Amino acid sequence: MAEIIRDLLAPSVEAFGMRPAIAWLEKRKIKEMTYEELSANASRVRSFLLETGFTGRHIALIGQTSPEWLIAYFGIVTGPMTAVPLDASLPDRDLIRLLQRSDASLLFLSQKRESLMKEVREECPQIKRIIFFSDILALDPIDAERDAVPQPEDVATIIFTSGTTGVPKGVMLTQRNLYTNVVSVPVSVEPGTSMLSVLPIHHAYCLVCDYLKGLSLGARICMNDSLMHMVKNMSVFHPQITLMVPLMIETIARQLEGLYPSVPKAAVAEKIFGGKLTTIYSGGAHLEKEYIDLFREYGVSIYEGYGMSECSPVIADNTADHYRDGSVGRPLANVEVKFENEELMVRGSSVMKGYYKMPEETEKALTPDGWLHTGDKGRLDEDGYLYITGRVKNLIILSNGENVSPEEIEGKLALLPLIQEVIVTGGKNGLVAHIYPDPQETLKEFGEPFDPAVRQSLQKAVDAFNLTQPTYRHINDIVIRRTPFLKSTTQKILRQKIDIEG
């Protein structure tokens, strides 16, 4: 066996070929695809890509989770090609920039984003071909036996992640990076176990832990069709396991708490969790312990883990056998850990190759001997459990696991004429914009610098901004200041002191 993604899947296809690999809803009916069918479909896409000249090329995917998305992904990464999954909820302009920066030469696109095609043709000349996901099963290679195998050190996937400077960075993960992460996560399940996949598929956590890991174990991965139906779909698919981010757990907790205490817990668990759920793996952001205790009353264990895209992504996790409250579990077997000025540093076979075409950023993140700066502060206890205690870098980690660069959003908000200075922080309910209105503009428009109409006007401008952004980048609260922010001698706003009026 080589350390390549193909060899994660092949044993499952061999052993569980006729069992369902994925399940999804079509017009409210459950559809399934077996391991053999998934593999055959992916092979056909791979042969087609090799035959049409995409060996060694980058291939982008823009679309929500679907069987076709997964088939395309496996078609790419089981061959010597690089997949670039992009966030389908981003605005057109952001996607065009990422397509240009990723050097993709083919784009798999959801028909829902058809509006992108014109811009792609005009502004991304390197993209030679656009294929709709809906056409993927019809791809017909002349030589269906054509094959080529990637090397473990080939870049299999580039995942874009928020950078502290406001420019997203393309994390290059090799075949070996991903393979060794999957086999090092100390979780095993019975073949045929149902997992409900509710996270966005372009995220490393979902792609690697739901799909690569789940399929390597022979599980049946059920695709949630929309966050509107996350709880309802538990009663449709009856999963035993699901991976979530804290925001999802918090939302379900409110539903659990909202039900009358007189209703027996088993009945509640049946209604909310579909009756079979035993385990939730939580990652992407810190989870408060009270939720772990609450869910336990309903027979559901929550295991918190820790990771980042740059590490393929899992670094540590709690499991049924090795568990400690408040920790994110023990580092995986392929991860070395050390601390430098309190900052957690990790090294191992799942640490990324670097950021695509960003040598300076790569140099800042990776030391010459392979240690990755995580940007988090932490400590290990005497039994090797890892605790995350704070952050070194200025990145907002929302409870939905999205990392948001405040500078990126501040840069966009600062373009609004009424805003002189703005700082974005993470609040309980999402992002908060602390705004110092432009005194001259407000005076001109309202006659008074702090007229109540200023707030309405700002709210209107922020509402319009929100409409252009994915939900996780929405500003959900505005705090208006009457004085400029305190600044350093180099005129940078002191982020730690934004609550102080100057």
Next chain:
Amino acid sequence: MDKNGIRDQFIGLVSEYSRKKADEITPDSRFREDLEFSSLDFMAFLGDLEDLFDVEVDEERALRIITVEDALNYIDDLVKEAV
């Protein structure tokens, strides 16, 4: 179902989610800022609206909803379409 019937059931659900009394919820209440819905509360709420009124909510269209009135108008349209 007439508009008042829809409105009562709708406000009932908003009240359940926001834990605010029905009379504290006004047409111009904003889901995020006033009723403190998280992005995911709002998605789950949309799912419950689908069940309550037997309609299919379009996710992208629904993301443009800001106030209670916006949502009520949208549901009203969907119910009319379904008839």
